[in-house]
Amino acid sequence: MEEQLKIDFEKFLENTNFSKKNVEIKRKNFNNFIEKGFPNRREENWKFSDLNQIISKNIKNLSFYHDLSKPNKIDQPIFIDGLEHNKLVFVNGRIEKIEFDYEEKNKIEILDDLVLEKPNNANNSLLFLNNAFVSKYFKIIVKKNYFLQKPLVIYNITNKDLVSKTVNLKVDILLEENSSLKLIELSNDKSNTNFININYNFDIQKNSILKNYKIDNNSNSNIKYCFNNINQDTDSVSEIFLLSSGSKFIKNEINCNLNGKYASAFVNGVFILNETKHHEIKTNINHIVENTKSYQLIKGVLEDTSKAVYQGKIFVDSKAQKTDGYQLSKAILLNDNTEFNAKPELEIYADDVKCSHGSASGSLNEDSIFYLMSRGLNYQEAKKLLINGFLLDVIEKITDTEIRNLIKNIMNLKQ
């Protein structure tokens, strides 16, 4: 694979015209990636999801470069019906459509040809890979005091042209003071066996609100990693919801820095897995200053031989007095061959804090099923009702009514 990497990287550099400085930065990131390679289970953060093994088992001849110069067609039916929204459409990692028809033109700034200026500091090999191979990245700025009228949906589409390829995508979003954004990320994969590596960075300034809904719902055989870094300033709110259900493998990593007083983060997610799917949600909530709060609720329903992992770390700095940090995860295992791993971590250096974590897993309550069947529902119908009932309280945490109904619909149609 290293050979292929080197060939593809040179091909990549040939097809772009970076400044000398940028090429240097790219090379540095590239070499860092070569040195570390894909994460494997010997790395603590990846001990439940050996990505290196997953990729080598599922993708033959992974290549790292593909031509982004030619435009792709977008299939109309992909767009969400019944929800008026702004659109950003990526096909195979290439931006194909930018539509903010519902918004005031001067309130949103879109930069689509940014090049990485500074070298990356984090010790994350997938970020190195992303930095090495992303040529131009996206930045969306929501201006001070502006609340978007309609949600923004980022469509991440892949089509049949993509096989055994790596797609790297980087998007930065800045919410200036007192602004608000509802962001839905919807993936639609008509491709097979690719590695998709996405890097989001959110800067949420004073008093701003980010609501982010990540929906991975269509069954597909791609392997995905999505890193989300969120920096929150005073009085800001981030509300994240994850529907983790479609891809063969996906790890969503959420790194949330509560840098300003009274900032709060809400992370809620559901795993609905079948077959051999393996999904992970990893959160790091860093309470850096006092009076910040975080709440996490993750639930999973696992079938066949699927596996779900939830690693939740809460870090409380010594300055972060009056922190509230709560975390709860629950899973229903529909048979003995499924696996749910929950690893909570509390690293607390302040003494006036309220933190807790909990986890429980079990099978469907047979008596409840019997009760429902005695009222005329067959086994499948009873099971579905109980599973939906189990997941309901996570869905109810979604504050936006329209989007909550949309997600309820998406989930109902699934089974």
Place this chain on the structure above:
Amino acid sequence: MLKIKNLKADIDNKSILNNFNLEIKPGEVHAIMGPNGSGKSTLSNILSGKKGYDVSGEILFENKNLFELETEERAHKGIFLAFQYPLEIPGVNTNIFLKTSLNAIRKARGEKELDAIEFLKLVKLKAKELKFDEEKLNRQLNVGFSGGEKKKNEILQMSILNPKLSILDETDSGLDIDALKIVADGVNSLRKKDNSFLIITHYQRLLDYIKPDYVHVLMDGKIIKSGGPELALELESKGYENFN
């Protein structure tokens, strides 16, 4: 309507029911009284199709072999069990559940399903008749309901689903007098000449309000004596110990 012949039921190699016989005709209300451990719950579990028992013998429901029917099929055919301990099922909206249940049964019978509004009208009507707070139906199934409210909910379901054979499994347990009267009124209002009731109970009290046509005494896994309503009074004054 219901013919039970030589029913034998074991669980974990222990014999619960043995040589159990019973016949119920349309329009009749039968009461089965017995001490704890006599097999009352086992009987209702077997009639509703709960798994886990070793059974032999014959049960015919409207001349069809009941053992050939799964639990939900028995509901489709018109058997309803009012549970002794109705379960709380979080996350399931009561109203929507009842509609799903009613329509599943109607569909199985070849009847037209009710749409949401038609169903709401039906529920409103039945809830009013039973003095059941309609608002509670918008909540999760039995969650936060008191014992009495859960039992009333069972009777409300019964009135909506309109079963042929209703089995009340110790419905009176845990109820105060007022709740008992409401439940009894509900059951009595549903009595018709083409449906039947099997009331399984420990105490005679409920039978003051729901007058049975026949009373049977269940002890050691079989019916040892059958008679009219006065048998219940006899049992109450003698006690189970002295009955034999």
Place this chain on the structure above:
Amino acid sequence: MKLDIKINEYKNNIEALQAVESLEVYRWLISLGEKLNEDPLSEMKRVEKNKVKSCQFDLFVDYENGRFKAWSKAMIAGGYAYVLIDIFNSLPLEEAKKTTLEDFKKIKMDELLTMNRKTGFYEMIEIMIRKLKNVEN
């Protein structure tokens, strides 16, 4: 007035369903859309002049044999079409001719529909009022 009665009936139905659960209203609209297509507008009447243009999907309405009929591919549009057809058909001709857009605002269908669907809803009402003008008493 019959119109008031019908409008209130629908308004109450919508409120009752919303009390049960937020999605119930939409499921109900979809079931009405299916009902609409059980007795739909005949195929040859599904033409340009009978089309509700602002509806994203095909929605046709016309006056046939003394009553309104409609047909739609989309279930939610079919749902509100059923409601409108039911209301108009229940009125005596005199009263139906006197209806205006304003009357229909009372149903509160507005709150349930997206901007696009709302436009379709009101356009359909206008088309129906227009068609009634050509009907002999």
